[in-house]
Amino acid sequence: MAITLEKIEGRWLIEYMDAWGDDYLHMETRAYIEIKPDGSGEFQFGLVHGYFYGGxxxxxxxxxxxxxxxxGNAECDDASGYGYVCECKKDVIEGYLIIGxxxxxxFMAVRE
Incomplete structure (x- = not known):
């Protein structure tokens, strides 16, 4: 399935992550990733928060x-990394996030 920014822009609620359980995932706020039309965005899960840019x-x-x-930061320390997102079906994305x-x-997320 060909992905475009138009298909994935918006706010997505992270429902599941391989490495962390629900207790950590939604510790401070409902875990999310938000992708803007220009390829920039923001995410937060647990005590990890970041700003990104991609294409x-x-x-x-x-x-x-x-x-x-x-x-961004991870548990009050500076952090950085990379990741990717694939559209697996309508209103569902899957991806991978690497912390440096x-x-x-x-992770798997659904459209808000």
Whole structure:
């Protein structure tokens, strides 16, 4: 499925992450990722908060995806990393988030 910013822009509620349970995921606020029309955005889950910028990448024989780099904080320490988002079906996205210190997790989110 070809991804475009128009298809994925907006606010998404993170329902699940591979590495963290619900107690951590929604610790401070309802976990979310928000993608703006220009490819910038913001996310928060648990005590991790970041701002990102990215764009759509397409590879031969693979689905396109929105890839981004981010900066922010994790438990009051500066943090950065990268990630990507794929549209898996209408109003559902899946992705992967990497924190520079080595933590990483897949996630699934639904449109708010």
């Amino acid at each position: 759509v990448s397409a590879f031969k024989k693979q689905p396109s995806r929105f890839e981004f780099t981010w900066e 210190n080595g933590d990483k997790s897949g």
